[in-house]
Amino acid sequence: MWARKHVALTTCPKSYITAESESLVEEFFVRRRLGGFDIEGLSARQVEAFVILERALAAERNDGQHDTRQAL
Numbered sequence: 001m002w003a004r005k006h007v008a009l010t011t012c013p014k015s016y017i018t019a020e021s022e023s024l025v026e027e028f029f030v031r032r033r034l035g036g037f038d039i040e041g042l043s044a045r046q047v048e049a050f051v052i053l054e055r056a057l058a059a060e061r062n063d064g065q066h067d068t069r070q071a072l
Helices: 019-034 044-071
Strands: 002-004 007-009
Touching: 019 044
Parallel strands: none
Antiparallel strands: 002 007
């Protein structure tokens, strides 16, 4: 069993990740680290993925800050 926030699976989530999805996640973090999001040079699929990933990352950071404050 694997669970995280509002998602629960009875199998490993790795099997649900496609090679394309993994590539987009890796590219997102590389571009983020290097500071290069040239929107004009990205495909619509990349832009959509990067927006989703940016929102998920912000939510994770926000939840982490919220949990830290509760622990004090």
